Amino acid sequence: MPVTPATPGTPATSTHRQILALAVPAFLALVAEPLFLLGDSAIVGHLGTDQLAGLGVASAALLTAANIYVFLAYGTTALVARRLGAGQESAAVGAGVDGIWLSVVLGAATAIVVAVFAGPICDLFGASAQVADEATIYLRISAFGIPGMLAVLAATGVLRGFQDTRTPLIGATAGFGANLLLNLVLVYPVGMGIAGSALGTVLAQSGLAAGLLIVVLRRAHRLGTSLRPHPGRVLAAARFGMPLLVRTLALRGAMLASTWVATELGDVPLAAHQVAMTVFGFLAFALDALAIAAQAITGHTLGARDVDGTRAATRLMLWWGWWMGVVLGALVAATHTVLPLIFTTDQDVRHALGVALLIVAVGQPVAGLVFVLDGVLIGAGDGTALAWLQVAVLAAYLPLLWLVHVHADSLRAAGAAHALMMLWWAFTGFMVFRLVALGLRARSGRWMVTGV
Structure with a gap:
């Protein structure tokens, strides 16, 4: 959902600089x-x-x-x-x-x-x-x-x-x-x-x-x-953080479940999956930097009771997330046959990894929007909703993984690249589920609680 950035000289230009200075x-x-x-x-x-x-x-x-x-x-x-x-x-x-x-x-x-x-x-x-x-x-x-x-x-x-x-x-x-x-x-x-x-x-x-x-x-x-x-305030900080802990555990659960299914597909898909997930994790650093900027900017504007500023900054940061995802995706797609050479000498692993990296590339614009929305809602202190949404997304993702699991034998027979391709399409579905859930929450506006 890319948006058109403001032209130079507008207040949004300073927000561009602010995002860069933070990210x-x-x-x-x-x-x-x-x-x-x-x-x-x-x-x-x-x-x-x-x-x-x-x-x-x-x-x-x-x-x-x-x-x-x-x-x-x-x-x-x-x-x-x-x-x-x-x-x-x-x-x-x-x-x-x-x-x-x-x-x-x-x-x-x-x-x-x-x-x-x-x-x-x-x-x-x-x-x-x-x-x-x-x-x-x-x-x-x-x-x-x-x-x-x-x-x-x-x-x-x-x-x-x-x-x-x-x-x-x-x-x-x-x-x-x-x-x-x-x-x-x-x-x-x-x-x-x-x-x-x-x-x-x-x-x-x-x-x-x-x-x-x-x-x-x-x-x-x-x-x-x-x-x-101050024990009371420290406990209050703990209560504030508990929903984010639940969100993190649900995210880790999705990653671990994906790795578990990868082990069912065989040694070659598992090895290629590990490298693909490592590449995905590195790309996440760039996108998480935008999420960090979103946390700081959103918290500040809502604390200042600036609802219009929050909306404008959110649109601008989504623009950044989308185009950052497009750029990262293009880089991965352009190097999907080169990157495997760095990590392994096994031709089967290289082929499977190259296929997986293409799917990683396709999913990067979605990931860019997801990371920014996640950062905006965390910055707004919308932890309880994030916890419930992430648990719901995990529940929606597990059936996709189960389908890959129950067809593991036939996928192995079709080849390591085909097996890993299906797993990574399932994981891309997980990111799409996250985008839908976070996008609906963001559109609701119920997270924009102003003041302290």
């Missing part, structure tokens, strides 16, 4: 985050196959434990932006401080659980005993970095609410550099092996958290905002 640093910061894992993989990979496989198992568990709390960033951004738009700068920082205290509580509790049960968690993946041992070492040490990871989410949400996406970018860049240096030193000269990689990442994540928290706390001190925890 570009946000995109770069989002891309910097996976570099922590890439740095670990590059260093640990030279220790041996068991260590690298163990890192893969531990990282999957660690990222799952941390990513379910992404509402700490999204929810905090919406709360802070709304209060800032209402002219309540001190209250905006106060809402951010509440989110940070919540991240400390959740981070400490999660760290204890992961550290205590690191062994059984790694055993769930069914890896060999040697790989499970290496994974357990990495996960048990990395658990101590979870409070820092969640604090980074909350502090980043505060800064985004103040429409500052540059500070998280600077922090993420410095954190990656520190992570790489610490890992190199601890793994090899110090001789700690995979334990050194885990410790280096914990130190880097904790340092990043400290840096971002200092920025937030300085702002709070300047405004005279209390830093003491």
Whole structure:
């Protein structure tokens, strides 16, 4: 649903600049985050196959434990932006401080659980005993970095609410550099092996958290905002975030269910699916940057009781989402025979992946609209509706996956490329379901609640 942008000189031109100023640093910061894992993989990979496989198992568990709390960033951004738009700068920082205290509580509790049960968690993946041992070492040490990871989410949400996406970018860049240096030193000269990689990442994540928290706390001190925890307000922040947690779990459920069906299709479709999903995830960083801009702008305009401004900004951001999706789709389509060469030497996997990437390309304009609408509704604090809608979309998607599952034998017989094609058309249907659900909610206008 592309819309016509305003001509230069109109108020929308400044909104264009505002979107770019927020989205570009946000995109770069989002891309910097996976570099922590890439740095670990590059260093640990030279220790041996068991260590690298163990890192893969531990990282999957660690990222799952941390990513379910992404509402700490999204929810905090919406709360802070709304209060800032209402002219309540001190209250905006106060809402951010509440989110940070919540991240400390959740981070400490999660760290204890992961550290205590690191062994059984790694055993769930069914890896060999040697790989499970290496994974357990990495996960048990990395658990101590979870409070820092969640604090980074909350502090980043505060800064985004103040429409500052540059500070998280600077922090993420410095954190990656520190992570790489610490890992190199601890793994090899110090001789700690995979334990050194885990410790280096914990130190880097904790340092990043400290840096971002200092920025937030300085702002709070300047405004005279209390830093003491207020249990009632912290619980209120938790209640605000719970619907976003449900939404995130429903999204993760769709991804996991897709991977489960891919395993039914055979090794070649599974391998190609993993790479296709990785490419889709990377493209999502660019689109999620627009969603972050949408969260901050929507929260601010609604807090300022500017309904017309909210509508205009939403139309403009949808224009950005649509055309960003078109551009990304065109790039993927143009390189769908080249990208597989980077990831594998297996001709069957290359062929299946090329077919899947074409479908990924077709779905990018839809994904662009979905990400922007998601960001707008999160920025409006419409979490409860988002939770119900995402659960409903998951319920609508599962029958499509079930059809692929029950016809797995015939799809395998038709070839790996055909089997994976059907799975990715089903996943594209999932994105269309999301677009319909979010679009209907956006058109209703019931999410445009103004003021604090």
